[in-house]
Amino acid sequence: xxxxxxxxxxxxxxxxxxxxxxxxxxxxxxxxxxxxxxxxxxxxxxxxxxxxxxxxxxxxxxxxxxxxxxxxxxxxxxxxxxxxxxxxxxxxxxxxxxxxxxxxxxxxxxxxxxxx
Amino acid sequence: xxxxxxxxxxxxxxxxxxxxxxxxxxxxxxxxxxxxxxxxxxxxxxxxxxxxxxxxxxxxxxxxxxxxxxxxxxxxxxxxxxxxxxxxxxxxxxxxxxxxxxxxxxxxxxxx
Numbered sequence: 001x002x003x004x005x006x007x008x009x010x011x012x013x014x015x016x017x018x019x020x021x022x023x024x025x026x027x028x029x030x031x032x033x034x035x036x037x038x039x040x041x042x043x044x045x046x047x048x049x050x051x052x053x054x055x056x057x058x059x060x061x062x063x064x065x066x067x068x069x070x071x072x073x074x075x076x077x078x079x080x081x082x083x084x085x086x087x088x089x090x091x092x093x094x095x096x097x098x099x100x101x102x103x104x105x106x107x108x109x110x111x112x113x114x115x116x
Numbered sequence: 117x118x119x120x121x122x123x124x125x126x127x128x129x130x131x132x133x134x135x136x137x138x139x140x141x142x143x144x145x146x147x148x149x150x151x152x153x154x155x156x157x158x159x160x161x162x163x164x165x166x167x168x169x170x171x172x173x174x175x176x177x178x179x180x181x182x183x184x185x186x187x188x189x190x191x192x193x194x195x196x197x198x199x200x201x202x203x204x205x206x207x208x209x210x211x212x213x214x215x216x217x218x219x220x221x222x223x224x225x226x227x228x
Contacts, residue, residue: 033216042218044203110157
């Protein structure tokens with residue numbers, strides 16, 4: 001079965017550079033979520049999109065922006081990168097905002113961002 | 117404040133042994149509780165899901181329990197294997213907003 005695809009899997013950037021992470025949800029999933037997971041920490045919710053519109057916002061820094069495109073893939077744009085942005089960035093997808101008692105989010109493998 | 121706490125923080129066991137991981141939550145309103153397995157550097161993969169009315173759910177060697185009254189859950193791993201070495205994350209979903217509230221995870225290491 002098709003899963004959530006994230007690219008790139010690894011990314012190394014210098015401070016103050018920009019980075020773009022991409023997420024391709026499971027086919028027919030219309031909701032995408034972005035999470036940031038620092039070393040030894042639980043995932044922190046950044047932002048989510050449903051039908052190409054922002055559906056919820058978490059602890060996403062102002063330096064970051066994201067959008068969902070007509071084919072439902074999403075991109076997380078990160079500017080003025082800081083050392084503290086080094087983390088594993090997960091994308092998850094679900095169907096219909098994950099409504100219902102089994103509102104499951106399916107996670108991608110993550111993109112490991114290292115800022116030097 | 118919605119919180120999910122897990123214990124122990126880390127655990128080392130020998131291959132073939134059983135272990136039990138704990139999850140306590142203060143999440144309201146409650147929708148469901150999931151246990152995820154996360155291999156190092158990979159995305160979390162769902163093991164079990166339980167709603168309010170379910171108190172036991174099994175998935176192979178993994179058995180999860182839920183006590184909605186005390187707001188506690190456990191994940192029991194039977195006859196552990198080296199491949200069970202991973203972080204196990206308890207995630208509680210709120211009803212209405214469907215937010216995922218993540219626990220801090222238990223890092224399990226299975227030794228040969």
